Amino acid sequence: MVWTDPTDSIGTAPPGVTASILVRARNDEALVGRTLEGIFAQEGAPPFEVVVCDDASTDRTREIAARFPVRFVEPPPRPYMPGQTLNALVREARGGIIVFNNSDAVPVGRDWLRELLAPLLATPEKPRAAFANQQPRADAGALVRKDHERAFGDGRVQATWRFFFSLASSATWKWLLLEAPFDETIRYSEDVEWAWRNSRRGRDPVDIVYCPRARVEHSHNYTLRELAVRFRGEGASEPSSATARRSRANWPVPPARRSATGRGW
Secondary structure (H helix, E strand, C coil), X not given: CECCCCHHHCXXXXXXXXXXXXXXXXXXXXXXXHHHHHHHXXXXXXXXXXXXXXXXXXXXXXXXXXXXXXXXXXXXXXXXXHHHHHHHHHHHCCCCEEEEECCCCEECCCCHHHXXXXXXXXXXXXXXXXEEEEECCCCCCHHHHHHHHHHCCCCCCHHHCCCECCCCEEEEXXXXXXXXCCXXXXXXXXXXXXXXXXXXXXXXXXXXXXXXXXXXXXXXXXXXXXXXXXXXXXXXXXXXXXXXXXXXXXXXXCHHHCCCCCCEC
């Protein structure tokens, strides 16, 4: 679903509802400051806290993040499993709304958070997960720009795909994540597995909503070797996921049709 309702038609958050913005970081000294500046510049959204989980950065990422009014939460012991870290952060969060935003996903404008939360606040009683429009950085190559326009943009292309979701800048309710946590046994595609599984559950399936007006700057100029490693890891995650173990036909995508964003099919 592409969210097109005007934001000013959405009411305010229910009384007492706040958000927790969870920022996972590792060696992002070049961008983490811009990301946090953008987060704290947001307007018209519910009150929020910012929780930073620094995964053993060896550069100045943690030092830069500490300049902002954030709360640090340490990751679970290694080996690193993304679902385990995400579930731990959700449990630590104090807000009723969980916003995931990578440390290198820089909010564009002061309305990113308001636009991202609009689908949730429109129907607070409904299980929903929303994800933002990821725009390419200034240094993005031509293929990366084309890929992002297809995967994100106005949403018309992704609407023709069987399934699409990205956790890099996204939001949902804490109660939903506690009720249906991330799979802690897979190393890649934990976000797609979570969204696919919960959007197809029998009782109260989760609406997956794309918010084109909620914009972040987020792209990577992957080398062919890096893409191969990423696709190999995501492909390996498919049969090991809880969804795919029941039936590989349930998994949303053949690996050959992957987008370079890693999330579009």
